[in-house]
Amino acid sequence: xxxxxxxxxxxxxxxxxxxxxxxxxxxxxxxxxxxxxxxxxxxxxxxxxxxxxxxxxxxxxxxxxxxxxxxxxxxxxxxxxxxxxxxxxxxxxxxxxxxxxxxxxxxxxxxxxxxxxxxxxxxxxxxxxxxxxxxxxxxxxxxxxxxxxxxxxxxxxxxxxxxxxxxxxxxxxxxxxxxxxxxxxxxxxxxxxxxxxxxxxxxxxxxxxxxxxxxxxxxxxxxxxxxxxxxxxxxxxxxxxxxxxxxxxxxxxxxxxxxxxxxxxxxxxxxxxxxxxxxxxxxxxxxxxxxxxxxxxxxxxxxxxxxxxxxxxxxxxxxxxxxxxxxxxxxxxxxxxxxxxxxxxxxxxxxxxxxxxxxxxxxxxxx
Amino acid sequence: xxxxxxxxxxxxxxxxxxxxxxxxxxxxxxxxxxxxxxxxxxxxxxxxxxxxxxxxxxxxxxxxxxxxxxxxxxxxxxxxxxxxxxxxxxxxxxxxxxxxxxxxxxxxxxxxxxxxxxxxxxxxxxxxxxxxxxxxxxxxxxxxxxxxxxxxxxxxxxxxxxxxxxxxxxxxxxxxxxxxxxxxxxxxxxxxxxxxxxxxxxxxxxxxxxxxxxxxxxxxxxxxxxxxxxxxxxxxxxxxxxxxxxxxxxxxxxxxxxxxxxxxxxxxxxxxxxxxxxxxxxxxxxxxxxxxxxxxxxxxxxxxxxxxxxxxxxxxxxxxxxxxxxxxxxxxxxxxxxxxxxxxxxxxxxxxxxxxxxxxxxxxxxx
DNA sequence: AGACTCCCTGGAAACGTTTACAAGTCAGGG
DNA sequence: CCCTGACTTGTAAACGTTTCCAGGGAGTCT
Numbered sequence: 001x002x003x004x005x006x007x008x009x010x011x012x013x014x015x016x017x018x019x020x021x022x023x024x025x026x027x028x029x030x031x032x033x034x035x036x037x038x039x040x041x042x043x044x045x046x047x048x049x050x051x052x053x054x055x056x057x058x059x060x061x062x063x064x065x066x067x068x069x070x071x072x073x074x075x076x077x078x079x080x081x082x083x084x085x086x087x088x089x090x091x092x093x094x095x096x097x098x099x100x101x102x103x104x105x106x107x108x109x110x111x112x113x114x115x116x117x118x119x120x121x122x123x124x125x126x127x128x129x130x131x132x133x134x135x136x137x138x139x140x141x142x143x144x145x146x147x148x149x150x151x152x153x154x155x156x157x158x159x160x161x162x163x164x165x166x167x168x169x170x171x172x173x174x175x176x177x178x179x180x181x182x183x184x185x186x187x188x189x190x191x192x193x194x195x196x197x198x199x200x201x202x203x204x205x206x207x208x209x210x211x212x213x214x215x216x217x218x219x220x221x222x223x224x225x226x227x228x229x230x231x232x233x234x235x236x237x238x239x240x241x242x243x244x245x246x247x248x249x250x251x252x253x254x255x256x257x258x259x260x261x262x263x264x265x266x267x268x269x270x271x272x273x274x275x276x277x278x279x280x281x282x283x284x285x286x287x288x289x290x291x292x293x294x295x296x297x298x299x300x301x302x303x304x305x306x307x308x309x310x311x312x313x314x315x316x317x318x319x320x321x322x323x324x325x326x327x328x329x330x331x332x333x334x335x336x337x338x339x340x341x342x343x344x345x346x347x348x349x350x351x352x353x354x355x356x357x358x359x360x361x362x363x364x365x366x367x
Numbered sequence: 368x369x370x371x372x373x374x375x376x377x378x379x380x381x382x383x384x385x386x387x388x389x390x391x392x393x394x395x396x397x398x399x400x401x402x403x404x405x406x407x408x409x410x411x412x413x414x415x416x417x418x419x420x421x422x423x424x425x426x427x428x429x430x431x432x433x434x435x436x437x438x439x440x441x442x443x444x445x446x447x448x449x450x451x452x453x454x455x456x457x458x459x460x461x462x463x464x465x466x467x468x469x470x471x472x473x474x475x476x477x478x479x480x481x482x483x484x485x486x487x488x489x490x491x492x493x494x495x496x497x498x499x500x501x502x503x504x505x506x507x508x509x510x511x512x513x514x515x516x517x518x519x520x521x522x523x524x525x526x527x528x529x530x531x532x533x534x535x536x537x538x539x540x541x542x543x544x545x546x547x548x549x550x551x552x553x554x555x556x557x558x559x560x561x562x563x564x565x566x567x568x569x570x571x572x573x574x575x576x577x578x579x580x581x582x583x584x585x586x587x588x589x590x591x592x593x594x595x596x597x598x599x600x601x602x603x604x605x606x607x608x609x610x611x612x613x614x615x616x617x618x619x620x621x622x623x624x625x626x627x628x629x630x631x632x633x634x635x636x637x638x639x640x641x642x643x644x645x646x647x648x649x650x651x652x653x654x655x656x657x658x659x660x661x662x663x664x665x666x667x668x669x670x671x672x673x674x675x676x677x678x679x680x681x682x683x684x685x686x687x688x689x690x691x692x693x694x695x696x697x698x699x700x701x702x703x704x705x706x707x708x709x710x711x712x713x714x715x716x717x718x719x720x721x722x723x724x725x726x727x728x729x730x731x732x733x734x
Numbered sequence: 735a736g737a738c739t740c741c742c743t744g745g746a747a748a749c750g751t752t753t754a755c756a757a758g759t760c761a762g763g764g
Numbered sequence: 765c766c767c768t769g770a771c772t773t774g775t776a777a778a779c780g781t782t783t784c785c786a787g788g789g790a791g792t793c794t
Contacts, residue, residue: 013516015780026744031782040742057516060491061437062780064428065749072493080456080472081653086448093474102488104471105447107460121469124427125750126439126493149380149424232657260657267659286448290599290627292634292659382750393774398752407772429750432779 014054023050034058064125071101073313074122074130078110082230082257083285084302085133088155091306092131099314101128108134116140123148129313131155131306135199135230151316153309157200165316167309167327171201171282174298174331175208175252176215178280181296181333182250183216185341187278191248193238193258195230202227205254205282224248228258235261243269249277250339256281256288259295263338278339293337301329381421390417401425431492438468440680441489441497445477449597449624450652451669452500455522458673459498466681468495475501483507490515496680498522498673502566502597518683520676524567532683534676534694538568538649541665541698542575542619543582545647548663548700549617550583552708554645558615560605560625562597569594572621572649591615595625602628610636616644617706623648623655626662630705645706660704668696 020030023046033039033047034056050056064070073096077085089105096103104127108115115134119141122130130148133155134141145152145164153165182190192209195202213220226242228234235258239251243265251266253259259281263273271277273293281288284299308327316322387397390413400406400414401423417423431437440463444452456472463470471494475482482501486508489497497515500522501508512519512531520532549557559576562569580587593609595601602625606618610632618633620626626648630640638644640660648655651666675694683689 016782017780027781028744028746028783029742032743035782038742043742055514057491057514059432059516059780060488060493061428061432062492062749063782065426065432065751065780066782068749070428070493071488074471080447081450081453083448089447089474093476102473102485104441104473106469106471107456109460118469121427121438124424125429126427126437147422147424149426232653264657264659286599287657290631290654292631383752384750394751395753395774395776396772399773402752405772410772426750429779430752432750432781433752435779 014056015059016056018054019047019050019056022054023047069128070126072104072127073101073310074104074106074127076106076108076115076118076122076130076132076134078108078115078133078135079230080105080107082255082283083287084255084283084300087285088133088302088306088309091303092310095307095310095314110135112136112138112140116144119144119148119152123150123152125149129153129317131309131313135201137200151313151320153313153316155305155309157204163324165309165312165325167305167312167329169300169305169329169331171204171300171331172208172211174282174300174333175205176212177331177333178252178282178296178298179209179212179216181335182252182278182280182339185278185339187250189221189224189246189248189250191224191242191246191251192226192254193235193242193251193262194225194227194254195258197227199230201230202254209252221246230255230257232257232261235259236265237261239265240269243271249342251277251279253279253281255283256285256295256297259297260287260291263291263295274338274340275342278342280339284334288334288336291338296336296339297334299332299334301331304329381418381423382426383423385421386414386417386423389421390414436495437493439471439494440468440677441471441473441494443473443475443482443485443489443497443499443501445475445482445500445502446597447472447474449622449650450654451622451650451667454652454669455500455673458670459677462674462677462681477502479503479505479507483511486511486515486519490517490519492516496520496684498676498680502568504567518680518687520680520683522672522676524571530691532676532679532692534672534679534696536667536672536696536698538571538667538698539575539578541649541667541700542572543579544698544700545619545649545663545665546576546579546583548702549619549645549647549706552645552706554617556588556591556613556615557617557619558591558606558609558613559593559619559621560602560609560629561592561594561621562625564594566597568597569621576619588613597622597624599624599628602626603632604628606632607636610638616709618644618646620646620648622650623652623662623664626664627654627658630658630662641705641707642709645709647700647706651701655701655703658705663703663706664701666699666701668698671696 016027016030020027023030025043025047029039029043030047033044075089075092093103106118108118127150129151131153142162155167157168158164158166179190194205197203197206210220223246226238228238235253239262251262253262259279263279266273266277273279279295281295281297283302284297288295288297312325312327383394383397387394390397392410392414396406396410397414400411442456442459460470473485475485494517496518498520509529522534524535525531525533561572564570564573577587590613593605595605602620606629618629620629626646630646633640633644640646646662648662648664650669651664655662655664679692679694
């Protein structure tokens with residue numbers, strides 16, 4: 001009779017009611033103690049004891065409903081297997097963690113529908129904000145972002161009038177840096193291994209390549225251009241196709257995965273890198289340093305872009321009414337063994353410094 | 368006057384109240400229409416219209432509080448930069464997506480405190496369940512898992528009496544496969560590049576290496592063992608150290624990242640692979656196939672383990688009272704160019720088949 | 735001694751959904 | 765004409781927190 005009824009949750013787990021009843025205090029007092037605000041020593045003791053006895057674990061969902069925030073931030077990328085996103089993620093993680101939040105990553109597989117459904121579902125409040133790096137961009141994306149109740153920051157190109165926070169780099173200019181470098185070091189027939197032209201980065205790189213050649217008064221030889229996926233296997237296959245029909249003395253690749261694939265194709269055919277063919281990748285990921293010889297690569301500042309994106313997101317979370325903002329990160333070129341001039345090195349550099357050492361870098365002015 | 372007051376949420380966003388008021392129906396009716404259950408044609412029309420006009424987006428947190436589920440599943444891994452986790456993640460994602468849920472990934476950075484805090488925070492109900500692959504395992508981990516209100520599945524070794532669902536592989540036996548292979552192909556002085564011994568995988572591999580040598584009646588030469596991180600740079604450094612003081616004719620590496628680092632070190636010192644030194648990695652990730660020459664690698668079935676873990680998790684979510692279960696995945700060895708017998712290949716294989724083709728595999732019986 | 739402050743407490747109202755229940759409408763069959 | 769059943773609707777109670785508010789006790793200053 002006398003014993004007060006505890007009130008566990010539906011599935012039998014203790015709630016704040018259970019704890020309060022057991023400690024003989026109100027739920028308000030129990031909640032305060034559990035959050036460490038207020039409470040007399042005696043109350044604190046009793047509530048703590050009760051919580052421990054029943055194994056109380058707060059329900060974060062309920063708390064979020066009340067506080068209107070979850071402390072979670074999401075990152076959606078197309079391909080978690082691409083090291084460029086890993087670098088970006090690490091940078092974002094650092095900023096997000098410093099703000100006391102946690103980062104969750106979702107891989108969309110480049111699937112447009114999945115990406116949008118993610119925007120729809122996550123943005124429905126499970127997270128306090130999200131960073132998206134879509135490689136294909138549809139009107140549905142834009143609409144989902146605009147309608148989203150939580151802040152969204154896009155890493156990558158975006159229509160100029162899109163009212164969405166945005167961090168971008170000039171990958172066209174980045175391609176230009178690589179072309180300039182190859183021509184300057186005596187290469188004449190630059191092959192180009194690109195990703196799909198219907199993607200945002202693929203289109204930008206294509207435009208950049210053509211513009212850069214035009215700058216130097218060179219007419220584009222379509223035989224020297226191959227298109228595949230932004231993947232290792234595709235890069236290897238594309239390089240094999242290109243080598244079968246043309247004799248490039250340099251290969252410029254739309255990302256490092258493609259470049260490593262191309263390296264494999266070249267070595268398989270007994271072509272020496274860089275003596276016979278120079279090789280340049282893009283994104284300057286750890287993969288570029290893992291390859292042998294180490295790959296020259298156009299850095300698009302993925303870590304910087306991630307960091308800036310995270311900062312923009314946190315600022316917007318704090319102040320939702322800011323006007324849409326846009327940040328730029330300048331590309332630069334890291335020159336390594338794979339693109340040394342033909343006569344420069346008798347054999348691919350045998351770097352004695354530990355991996356990660358700073359390569360030669362050609363910065364580009366900020367836009 | 369007359370105009371009924373709408374009831375937007377605290378931050379001004381429309382709620383179901385707003386929609387209901389605008390459509391002139393009760394919130395119950397509005398909710399039913401929005402969920403597609405019941406409602407007369409006229410009501411449906413009015414509610415739909417109202418929702419569209421005000422741009423209604425349901426609040427998933429509130430819905431979850433009511434329904435006691437979020438439709439989200441989390442995966443926590445130490446190092447998202449390690450391709451082995453990418454493979455695992457892809458497999459998990461497939462299973463999870465098929466169940467209509469979404470997968471979120473969290474990288475803990477191998478940080479024990481962070482991992483536990485994640486368990487604490489996420490498992491407090493933000494997700495319906497989680498898969499964890501801790502590389503260090505403390506009592507706090509175990510306690511956090513046991514106390515967790517949502518199901519947890521562990522990928523990796525676990526104390527036998529831990530009441531937690533678990534998918535494991537026999538990495539000790541996996542190391543044995545590699546040692547057997549190297550000895551069988553005429554190698555005599557096998558160097559071993561391991562990860563930290565205070566990690567679960569590091570300890571298992573160390574034990575496996577010693578046991579395998581003992582099996583063949585070989586005494587361990589500590590000069591042939593190096594320990595570093597499970598990373599590329601550490602592998603490269605460890606290989607350099609080892610090569611400076613010993614003359615191995617084979618290197619067995621605790622994962623593929625270390626192996627690629629070792630490959631770099633070997634090639635930098637003009638050692639030919641596999642003629643001078645055979646190289647074998649572990650995890651059989653895509654990295655093994657990207658390297659040139661392609662790396663032999665012990666497959667620990669990461670994709671299979673991921674798939675099984677996801678299945679176990681979904682089963683437990685459906686039926687929380689199942690007894691703890693344990694699944695095993697057998698290791699196997701993928702032999703590629705990097706460990707061909709010294710005389711077998713004049714130069715590292717130039718595979719004409721596309722990457723991803725099936726390598727020679729030595730299956731091992733299921734435990 | 736009275737007024738004032740400070741701290742602690744419990745009741746109750748949020749947060750935005752879903753849903754059990756009861757009440758209402760309407761058509762058709764007896 | 766009434767009863768039954770199918771269908772729709774609205775009221776209200778959950779879900780588990782946090783927090784506003786008012787009340788009360790103890791102490792301090794005048």
